[in-house]
Amino acid sequence: MRDYLVFALPGIVISSIVGMWIAPEGLMGYDWRHYFSLGQCTYGTSYYPPWIILVAYLGWPVLVGLTLSGLALALYQRRSTPIAAVSACLTFPVFWVLFLGQVDGVALFGLTGLPWLIPLATIKPQVSYLACLANKRYFLALIVWLAISIAIWGLWPLDILGIAEFSAWQQPHDIHLWPWWLPIVLVMLWLSRGDVDMLMLAGTFAMPYLHPYHYVLVVPALARMGQVTAMLLSAISWLPVLANWYGDWCWYLGHLFPIILWSNLCIRRWRFAGSWRALVVLQSWVPRELAGQRIDIP
Numbered sequence: 001m002r003d004y005l006v007f008a009l010p011g012i013v014i015s016s017i018v019g020m021w022i023a024p025e026g027l028m029g030y031d032w033r034h035y036f037s038l039g040q041c042t043y044g045t046s047y048y049p050p051w052i053i054l055v056a057y058l059g060w061p062v063l064v065g066l067t068l069s070g071l072a073l074a075l076y077q078r079r080s081t082p083i084a085a086v087s088a089c090l091t092f093p094v095f096w097v098l099f100l101g102q103v104d105g106v107a108l109f110g111l112t113g114l115p116w117l118i119p120l121a122t123i124k125p126q127v128s129y130l131a132c133l134a135n136k137r138y139f140l141a142l143i144v145w146l147a148i149s150i151a152i153w154g155l156w157p158l159d160i161l162g163i164a165e166f167s168a169w170q171q172p173h174d175i176h177l178w179p180w181w182l183p184i185v186l187v188m189l190w191l192s193r194g195d196v197d198m199l200m201l202a203g204t205f206a207m208p209y210l211h212p213y214h215y216v217l218v219v220p221a222l223a224r225m226g227q228v229t230a231m232l233l234s235a236i237s238w239l240p241v242l243a244n245w246y247g248d249w250c251w252y253l254g255h256l257f258p259i260i261l262w263s264n265l266c267i268r269r270w271r272f273a274g275s276w277r278a279l280v281v282l283q284s285w286v287p288r289e290l291a292g293q294r295i296d297i298p
Helices: 002-021 030-034 050-057 060-077 082-089 092-100 104-112 125-133 136-153 156-167 182-191 196-204 212-217 219-224 227-236 239-246 248-273 276-281
Strands: none
Touching: 002 060, 030 092, 050 136, 060 082, 060 092, 060 104, 060 219, 082 219, 082 227, 092 104, 092 212, 104 125, 104 212, 125 136, 125 156, 125 196, 125 212, 136 156, 182 196, 182 248, 182 276, 196 212, 196 219, 196 248, 212 219, 212 248, 219 227, 219 248, 227 248, 239 248, 248 276
């Protein structure tokens, strides 16, 4: 715990100073100004957990600070090389989350401190909850926090079903594949057992409301790629921007980022298992770079 705090607290302070220089004006910080800073449940946040209203007390600089320090912590925990770290920081999801003032960065910070930071990790649970399936401690923390939160706020998980209303808007940058991809997702989840990054990557394809910035939670997995692969994936993450010139279909190019990233991790898992047959029956396996996280909370 002490090592984690020694790394995390200065990171939040330094990153928050950066946030003070980035004023949420104009389109910058749009979601922060119109939804999260209000400190109340509005139409745009109706499908979020009830404690989303507490984000307003953080303030814009701390929101930016948690996002940047969460990314830095996650990369450090995965023993990232400098090139992979820079590649991760330059991905489209990171820029978009910061630009909108979204809370995905808070969830990312929470994931670096599981199981104790489970309230932060589940502040936007559509993808992050799958990380809790990686081991028993995380899963137990999820169940305990779910029970506590329901005791305080009632059956709030039912509110998440309201996300279907937003997917009905058919926004061009909503690239969900729900429910057609579910059979494939189930296979991907089985092959991802014990791997936080692979589980979340697989889960993105089961989201009924998906924007490319949601991938920010899996961006730290670039630290587990080779340097060239990390740079290529960073560039690939920007392909949805082509929609500005070539049409809305380009938004769906955003799926290439998680598909290639998950496939690379799966191939590494296959090499460890020795064969595809062994991979299917492989017991829950924790990759070397995730097994000994240097600033994990004991």
